[in-house]
Amino acid sequence: MTAAQWLLVIAWLGITAYALLGGADFGGGFWDALAGGPQRGSAQRGLIEHAIGPVWEANHVWLIFVLVLFWTCFPLVFASVASTLYIPLTLAAFGIIARGAAFAFRKASTELWQLRLFGGAFALSSILTPFFLGTVAGGVASGRVPLGITRGHIVESWLNPTSILGGLLAVGTTAYLAAVYLTADARRHGSVELAETFRRRGLAAAVVTGLLVLGGVAVLRADAPRLYAGLTGRALPVAALSALAGVVSVVLLIKRRYVLVRITAALAVAAVLWGWAVAQYPVLLPPGGTVSRTAAEPGVLRATLATTIVGLLLLVPSLIWLFALFQTQRPTR
Secondary structure, eight states, X not given: XXXXXHHHHHHHHHHHHIIIIIHHHHHHHHHHHTSOSTTTXXXXXXHHHHHHTTTHHHHTHHHHHHHHHHHXXXXXXXXXXXXXXXXXXXXXXXXXXXXXXXXXHHHHOOSHXXXXXXXXXXXXXXXXXXXXXXXXXXXXXXXXXXXXXXXXXXXXXXXXXXXXXXXXXXXXXXXXXXXXXXXXXXXXXXXXHHHHHHHHHHHHHHHXXXXXXXXXXXHHHHHOHHHHHHHTTTTHHHHHHHHHHHHHHHHHHHTTXXXXXXXXXXXXXXXXXXXXXXXXXXXXXXXXXXXXHHOOOHHHHHHHHHHHHHHHHHHXXXXXXXXXXXXXXXXXX
């Protein structure tokens, strides 16, 4: 494999990590919105805050990592996406900022109106941010982002059937992951009632997301035929793996196997991302923006690959240790 191919694989691993970890944080905000009033929803929000609090900033490292890699290694792709899809990207950036600020301010608030204001901002931004990120993915996947600065339509590139599908799937999968992760957290902390609450929500999210995927097949066939052909062709085994992992996850949730279901749920979501990658490779921006055409100079790629490997050797163990430490603590309320 060339340096560009290795860096693309590493970048996609970063996207996967952000979807599985940062995505679950967004999903926590989704369930925060549905927790109920201050009294009834207190236990659920306490568990969500405990799960998100120590790691939500660390999880955004993967987003920054991916952006820097594409900016450095595939500058034409980065410039094309940023200049065409700047509206949803800007809205997603505002959502990330608003979500972090609201999460921090709510923890320090004591007045009811403040709790409602910051709680509402946290929940709303947790839903809208993954939606806008999903529309960006849909715009790229459907071939609506041509190579070049501002060559794509600034509205139709992200307001189209495939982008809307991508946004809804992003919200659905983040809610699903959060519910699955929170079931194990609740049981570990001795709350059978909370575990049952999030188990039911995980099953509901799995059903809704599954229906979206099934309906999305028709959307992709009509609106993104190249992607549809790839998914039903060489990427079909990966898509089948996602479907199988999703079914197994539902069975494990029904059987209350909360630790194992974390693995299968993550696999189901990760396989969706890698199915897209396999279906579209070697094209980054359809139809002609291939890896070789859009990659930076070989010297830049080799230097970036070397520094990236060193950085990951330092970063990944640190993050694993962070997660391990906070998986043993109990919620404060």
